[in-house]
Amino acid sequence: MSDSSESTKKEEVEEVTPEPEEQSDDSSEEEAAGDTDMDFLRNLFSSTLGLGSADKVLDELTMGGVAQYINSGKCKNIICMVGAGISTSAGIPDFRSPGTGLYANLQKYNLPYPEAIFQIDYFKKHPEPFFTLAKELYPGQFKPTICHYFIKMLKDKGLLRRCYTQNIDTLERVAGLEGEDLIEAHGTFYTSHCVSFCCRKEYNLDWMKEKIFSDDIPKCDKCSSLVKPDIVFFGENLPVRFFTSMKSDFPNCDLLIIMGTSLQVQPFASLVSRYCISCFLVLEHTADPLFGLLGIGGGMDFDSDKAYRDVAHISTCDDGCLALADLLGWKVELEELVKKEHARIDSQGTKEKASDSKGAAAKTSAASVAPEPKKAE
Numbered sequence: 001m002s003d004s005s006e007s008t009k010k011e012e013v014e015e016v017t018p019e020p021e022e023q024s025d026d027s028s029e030e031e032a033a034g035d036t037d038m039d040f041l042r043n044l045f046s047s048t049l050g051l052g053s054a055d056k057v058l059d060e061l062t063m064g065g066v067a068q069y070i071n072s073g074k075c076k077n078i079i080c081m082v083g084a085g086i087s088t089s090a091g092i093p094d095f096r097s098p099g100t101g102l103y104a105n106l107q108k109y110n111l112p113y114p115e116a117i118f119q120i121d122y123f124k125k126h127p128e129p130f131f132t133l134a135k136e137l138y139p140g141q142f143k144p145t146i147c148h149y150f151i152k153m154l155k156d157k158g159l160l161r162r163c164y165t166q167n168i169d170t171l172e173r174v175a176g177l178e179g180e181d182l183i184e185a186h187g188t189f190y191t192s193h194c195v196s197f198c199c200r201k202e203y204n205l206d207w208m209k210e211k212i213f214s215d216d217i218p219k220c221d222k223c224s225s226l227v228k229p230d231i232v233f234f235g236e237n238l239p240v241r242f243f244t245s246m247k248s249d250f251p252n253c254d255l256l257i258i259m260g261t262s263l264q265v266q267p268f269a270s271l272v273s274r275y276c277i278s279c280f281l282v283l284e285h286t287a288d289p290l291f292g293l294l295g296i297g298g299g300m301d302f303d304s305d306k307a308y309r310d311v312a313h314i315s316t317c318d319d320g321c322l323a324l325a326d327l328l329g330w331k332v333e334l335e336e337l338v339k340k341e342h343a344r345i346d347s348q349g350t351k352e353k354a355s356d357s358k359g360a361a362a363k364t365s366a367a368s369v370a371p372e373p374k375k376a377e
């Protein structure tokens with residue numbers, strides 16, 4: 001089942017990849033910012049003047065309407081866009097937002113400024129703070145959330161076109177999504193590369209894990225340069241696949257589900273306003289629901305008289321997914337999946353626990369722990 005849907009997915013991607021020029025106005029990545037202004041104005045006009053396409057896909061602008069649409073069989077290509085908010089219930093702090101979460105805990109590293117830990121130039125000179133942090137946040141120490149498994153269910157039911165994630169915790173992969181299902185917009189720990197442009201040797205997760213947990217600064221076997229997980233640092237470009245996939249995915253999007261992110265990422269926001277026919281947003285309590293009205297969230301409109309497409313649900317991501325699953329008749333299945341998968345991860349964990357650094361004085365076993373954390377100088 002998932003095999004066949006996957007091959008269909010690939011074919012479609014090839015067929016529909018649009019030429020940027022075909023989209024009439026200026027849609028190259030560089031011009032995305034200006035483009036958004038245009039989209040913003042277009043949306044503003046169309047919503048205030050009642051112009052533009054108001055083809056209603058949802059019978060009701062409620063979560064019930066979204067569930068009905070999914071169950072109708074007309075909704076075949078769902079795109080999920082997810083951010084840090086979907087992983088907070090797994091215990092992972094949001095460390096991309098300055099002033100919150102992890103940044104506050106970085107003083108001990110004596111960084112010139114907190115963001116330096118993710119700045120590529122700083123990293124090349126001082127890799128230690130990043131790797132110390134990486135050890136603390138290492139993927140595999142956390143379990144995917146209900147929300148992650150909800151996305152996995154969309155895949156299993158052949159409804160997931162793609163999941164765009166801003167997260168680097170790899171929990172989507174732990175939950176069972178595969179490379180083809182995912183666009184890891186800020187990269188991933190899953191693979192690593194030598195930072196030397198002449199070399200770029202690739203390393204896998206196990207190799208990197210061993211280095212991180214033995215407090216070794218990872219160096220390339222071939223050229224002795226630093227090796228860095230493939231997460232996108234400040235000063236680095238987003239993966240090329242991010243842009244190419246967006247251009248083929250969005251024109252085919254039947255429903256966009258946005259969870260745990262405020263959607264202020266370009267060129268994403270402009271693609272949403274241009275192509276999406278139906279959007280469902282799960283907002284955290286802390287998010288400002290006015291985003292949509294102000295057009296900041298890609299020109300979304302939840303509650304004006306002209307609203308026709310966008311549905312917002314204010315709750316945590318997990319609660320939102322459970323509520324939607326309930327309306328879809330999937331709730332029991334979802335809860336069982338979470339229970340089964342968490343039990344599997346726990347049983348795997350107990351095998352590895354002894355060798356993990358979390359238990360500090362853990363007896364040396366397997367490959368991971370060096371007895372004395374030796375600070376490289």
Ligand SMILES: [Zn+2]
Nearest residue numbers: 194199220223
């Ligand atoms: Zn190298």
